[in-house]
Amino acid sequence: MIGWMTDVTEADTYFNTRVSDAEWRNLDETKKEAALTHAYNRINNSPRFSIPAAPAAAQLVKLKYAQCEMAYYLAYHLDDEDRRKGLQAQGVISAGIAKETYDKDMLTKLPFPPAVEELLEDFSTEVAMSIIPIDRDENEDLDTDVVEED
Numbered sequence: 261m262i263g264w265m266t267d268v269t270e271a272d273t274y275f276n277t278r279v280s281d282a283e284w285r286n287l288d289e290t291k292k293e294a295a296l297t298h299a300y301n302r303i304n305n306s307p308r309f310s311i312p313a314a315p316a317a318a319q320l321v322k323l324k325y326a327q328c329e330m331a332y333y334l335a336y337h338l339d340d341e342d343r344r345k346g347l348q349a350q351g352v353i354s355a356g357i358a359k360e361t362y363d364k365d366m367l368t369k370l371p372f373p374p375a376v377e378e379l380l381e382d383f384s385t386e387v388a389m390s391i392i393p394i395d396r397d398e399n400e401d402l403d404t405d406v407v408e409e410d
Contacts (some may be wrong), residue, residue: 263300264315264323268292274328287335298338299330302370309383319382326379333373341371 265271268289275281287295303326304311315323347355348367354360372380 262293262296263304263327264320265296265300265327268296270324271296271328271331274325275332283336284332291335292331295331295335296327298334299327302334302372303327303330303376303380306370306372308372308385309380310385311383322379322382326376329373329375329379333376 262268262271271292272284275284278284284292303309303323311323312319344360344362345367348362348364351364353362353364355362
């Protein structure tokens with residue numbers, strides 16, 4: 261087992277259904293396994309998600325897809341992510357040649373690609389903002405006390 265995947269072959273099957281899979285096919289088996297393991301660890305250990313110990317069948321499908329998409333991201337972007345986090349750790353907030361700016365508040369936050377975030381939406385621990393209706397009585401004066409007494 262590699263996280264939620266049974267093996268690299270199961271991930272290969274997933275990538276065969278993906279429009280762009282050439283980059284995945286170019287990885288050797290060791291790198292594929294490492295990417296899948298790292299992806300599982302990043303997702304499973306993130307405080308942003310609450311993953312059940314024994315996911316239901318439908319949940320497991322989403323977790324496998326998310327693990328594959330995260331593995332793909334890590335295989336091709338982890339080096340860049342590490343370099344940028346290294347710059348941020350040194351207090352760099354902008355790089356002149358590349359014209360990049362870095363948000364100092366993002367140093368301790370690990371990125372997740374949008375596809376992974378969407379797949380893991382049902383597992384999110386983040387509190388969503390909600391809006392509630394507030395009644396208004398247009399007949400009252402501005403000076404009217406509207407606090408109800410118990």
